[in-house]
């Protein structure tokens with residue numbers, strides 16, 4: 421299977437993965453042969469790409485960190501909260517007088533949400549627990565291989581950030597309570613964007629200074645909104661507040677600093693002391709990763725190996741170095757099912773599919789080599805364990821790069 425952008429789909433292409441609609445219902449099932457009208461439907465619904473069969477290695481099934489069902493349920497519930505808060509933002513003129521005025525306008529009352537926002541949040545608490553259960557209990561190493569439509573970008577992004585955030589938090593041994601605060605904070609981290617005009621959020625070109633100032637208001641706005649919701653602690657609000665801060669103090673809005681370590685620390689001592697909270701630093705890493713692995717109107721998604729490189733390159737100055745080191749050990753550069761091209765060794769220039777990951781060497785998966793350097797099908801595919809072939813390097817095929825030439 422491989423990802424093909426909507427503009428390149430042709431009638432007859434067969435879906436390798438089920439496409440779900442915004443409410444989590446299957447829209448088109450895996451195995452469906454696409455017709456011109458199906459392709460048009462996908463386009464109208466905002467899908468940038470789908471996964472299609474390649475006719476070579478369709479038996480290799482990618483693993484995902486959470487079930488497709490849970491992903492869509494949670495995204496739907498995040499959407500409900502965003503809808504309720506968006507209504508408040510709309511009534512208040514979306515903070516056009518600036519962030520201070522918008523905060524003042526909110527007053528110190530709880531947010532005027534439908535039933536106080538309680539039932540929507542209760543659903544989200546249940547989701548958070550389900551997410552944690554699926555992630556903590558799974559022993560799979562997997563990435564975020566899921567199809568996302570532009571229309572639901574914000575909600576899918578929120579789920580991605582919570583999934584990778586929870587994975588990182590659980591592997592570093594955070595307590596159940598802390599994991600729940602982290603996951604909820606991740607799900608709501610961008611809620612302050614409801615106060616930014618959509619035209620600015622989706623703008624393809626460079627933002628003007630004024631527009632950038634408007635974007636920079638969303639962490640503070642998110643903090644102010646979440647702390648006025650019936651949440652059990654302030655920490656989820658701080659995840660929203662701090663997710664664009666940098667280790668060296670060069671982020672926004674508070675210019676907080678980090679010490680590039682995971683080490684033990686008390687959250688309570690850090691609030692107000694100019695220091696980043698660990699759960700916010702975790703959120704920052706997963707936020708960057710989710711953003712660069714998603715298709716946006718202004719640029720396509722990065723391949724998973726490129727994305728891990730980019731996150732690693734941000735360690736130290738921007739992202740917490742120890743959190744990134746853990747991230748590199750648990751998020752695969754070459755997820756199962758991904759087409760890769762080999763360089764060096766016996767199979768120089770050949771292409772194949774990742775079939776197995778090795779927990780202690782995530783950068784050296786096992787690859788089923790299917791095509792030679794000329795793109796011809798090998799008479800009998802070879803299974804190559806990259807741990808035994810250190811001279812071989814891999815490159816993950818980009819979107820639309822068809823495995824056969």
Ligand SMILES: [Fe+2]
Nearest residue numbers: 609610638663
């Ligand atoms: Fe953000």
Ligand SMILES: [Fe+2]
Nearest residue numbers: 577609610707
């Ligand atoms: Fe974000």
